[in-house]
Amino acid sequence: MAELHEHNTATLLRSAGRRVTNARLQVAHVLQHSRGHLSASGVLAGVRQADGHIDQSTVYRVLADLRDTGLVAESRFGNSEATYEWIAGDDHHHLHCVECGETTQLSSDLVDRFDGAVLEQHGFRAENRHMVINGVCERCSVE
Ligand SMILES: [Zn+2]
Numbered sequence: 001m002a003e004l005h006e007h008n009t010a011t012l013l014r015s016a017g018r019r020v021t022n023a024r025l026q027v028a029h030v031l032q033h034s035r036g037h038l039s040a041s042g043v044l045a046g047v048r049q050a051d052g053h054i055d056q057s058t059v060y061r062v063l064a065d066l067r068d069t070g071l072v073a074e075s076r077f078g079n080s081e082a083t084y085e086w087i088a089g090d091d092h093h094h095l096h097c098v099e100c101g102e103t104t105q106l107s108s109d110l111v112d113r114f115d116g117a118v119l120e121q122h123g124f125r126a127e128n129r130h131m132v133i134n135g136v137c138e139r140c141s142v143e
């Protein structure tokens with residue numbers, strides 16, 4: 001595991017008001033080095049692969065906790081199980097096609113405008129850090 005990276009993660013954990021524990025670092029490491037979204041069992045497999053020694057219940061607990069800090073996004077694509085992704089303040093959003101399963105990035109500007117309209121019309125401050133919109137992509141719409 002890269003030194004610099006771990007140092008960064010420790011700083012982020014502390015500023016989120018969390019103690020830096022081995023389990024948190026291991027889960028963070030796996031998420032940071034995976035491309036995209038991982039299920040809890042995917043995270044566990046990654047931890048094992050990196051020679052980590054934490055059990056399944058710890059992985060679930062750490063994931064829920066990291067989600068609460070906002071460092072990790074928890075999302076569901078369609079009816080699949082929950083997935084996790086390291087976002088650490090970098091907001092991003094997805095369009096997910098329920099037909100082919102493909103996930104593409106949704107522009108943050110669009111979501112910012114949406115959040116702005118929600119604030120204007122409802123006085124509600126939306127916290128859309130990681131939005132997933134389910135629907136049908138262009139390719140699947142054409143028969
Ligand atoms: Zn994502």
Ligand SMILES: [Zn+2]
Nearest residue numbers: 097100137140
């Ligand atoms: Zn599609």
